[in-house]
Amino acid sequence: MSWTATVGGHSYRFGGLRDLLAKASPPRSGDVLAGCAASSAAERVAARTALADLPLTHFLDEPVVDPDTDDVTRLILDTHDAEAFAPVRSLTVGGLRDRLLAWDTDAATLSALAPGLTPEMVAAVAKLCRVADLVGIAAKTRVVTGFRTTVGLPGRLATRLQPNHPTDDPVGITASLVDGLLHGSGDAVVGINPATDRPATVRALLELIDDARQRIDAPVQSCVLTHVTTTLDLLAEGAPIDLVFQSVAGTQAANRGFGVTLDQLSEAREAALALERGIVGNQVMYFETGQGSALSADAHHGVGGPVDQQTLEARAYAVCRAFDPLLVNTVVGFIGPEYLYDGKQILRAGLEDHFCGKLLGVPMGVDVCYTNHAEADADDMDTLLVTLATAGCSFVICVPGGDDVMLAYQSLSFTDVLGVRQVLGLRPAPEFESWLASVGLLDDAGRVPPLDPGALPALTSGLGR
Amino acid sequence: MSAPDAWRLLRQATQARVGLGRAGDALPTAEILRLDAAHALARDAVHSPLDVDTLAAHLQEASGLDVVRVASEAADRAEYLQRPDLGRRLAEDTELDAGPDGWDLAVVVADGLSARAVQSHAAGLLAALLPRLAGWAVAPPVVATQARVALGDDVGARLGAAMVLVLVGERPGMSAPDSLGAYLTWGPRAGLVDSERNCVSNIRPPHGLSYDHAAEVLAALLTESRRRGLSGVELKDTGAALG
16 A cells, blocks of 8 residues: 655655655664665655554554564564454544543553554554653553562652673672662662673572572562573573563564574563562563664565664564563663664654553663764763653663663663652652661652662672672 | 772772762762763764874884775765765775785774774784784785775775785773774675674773784684684684684
């Protein structure tokens, strides 16, 4: 099917849903690199105009990636809930935006709607939303998950404490862990990106966090972000695994590039569920995603040409939600300027990803981050953090000083989150908040006082020996 | 253990920026300025243009060979950053002729993401490496601007070289704005994938690898690559070179 729309006296034609979605995307370097972006500002508006009039039912008839060769498309079509879709079945994409903004569309409405929406519908409506819409609609959604803490409650902003070290040195990692805990960080997860995938190293790091957790009696969940096959082997060995991690993307080919299949994810989830290590819940999966990951693996091809990176990213959330995750985050600015060129593109993408994930019912967080070759800086990250926190983002990632010395990129610092929690009146996850108060790391005003490492003697008393 | 002692121990344990202190719910001014300075150095490393004349003079001195200059298809830094495909291709008007007998090795010095790394370390590394390759026919070094690693494939193929070594400025981190990477590829030609290369990274004395250490590892890799007629994962897997 094709569509035409006229802007400024010029008529533009779009051949197929894939093309229409790509041309309607806000400008970003990755779509130019892929060769699917609109060639002018007028063409982009024409595409958005045509997209606004497109009936939602059309998305069920025309896949953007061929289901015969792509298991993500099959997953999307097979799990679509027609009953949940019914209330919006007669709407266009533009009509859906208006409905989502309506006063009587509340958290319960949006939760009920989530299984009826496909990633492509959600990506499409995001393309019609301004930043304020992405914030306002996402702020109305509610996706609550639990393991030892509860993530996603209203008025809360959780953090992943990321104590990475270039050589996985246990004392170095402990130093960053202590620094983070003293700043009240870690209520979403303590998650380490290991420098090596060696199973023995991964297991040692898992035991390090698990041991620390028990010594200080803190309600946190741990994760070492290794490949799912490594986690499967470690599960079989009886390692203390709370969460199964995997990077995922929006096409079967991109997931193949990550070396992962949907069956492997199911198998690992079943094995982790059986351990029953959770307390307030037993959601055991943790996924990371990011716009551009499919393109970087040359796995972005759809029906008739390249699929835009924002649509593919939304499709990754369909993979995530099939496995009932505790946590999902986009690593938005990590991938580099050939996908998201500058602070403006990173800001927009971070808000789109959060919005799309939440509308699809995924417990969405964001790694608010950038690299040194992107046209971005700490001011851009401050803007994204404040905007995301306003949008009800479930969690963000923090590293000491905002400088990840293992992955050589900049994320948020622990203090960034303390600041935004104070300004917006947000609090940590409730179980973690109680623990913070019990060890003197939370005052009556809800602030985290600047304490020295002696406040956590169970972790620091042995360091000097 | 007093509080300052505890922080000192934590800081000694990691390069991570732990124990920075607080100003309310933010970082103290001094730490903000330290972070800004680290970011500024990394940004300048990305955006400062390569001083090709000075580099060429240093390379000539280090190698005793004439130096050839080429550019990629990326017109400027902004295009280079957004179009990695253009940074992998030689500009259309590039003239590179194969030697009459071909070469054992072509050396490409590419600005990559840190001209500063190349400016600081390429000549020193080459001066340490070439004496370890006695008897090799090494082509005149090629300086390439707005260039990525894969540009070396095209250069090596046009020069008729059996293998190519690309010295390239790596993506700068906050703590390492001048890190040089060295990628060797057997049988350079268009369409190679990264798993067909071998890499020695973090060459940046005094903080990273020394020139002698990097040259030792590279000479062993190059020799083994030539003996077996391959590079990449299989070469690495022998473990002979990298020990």
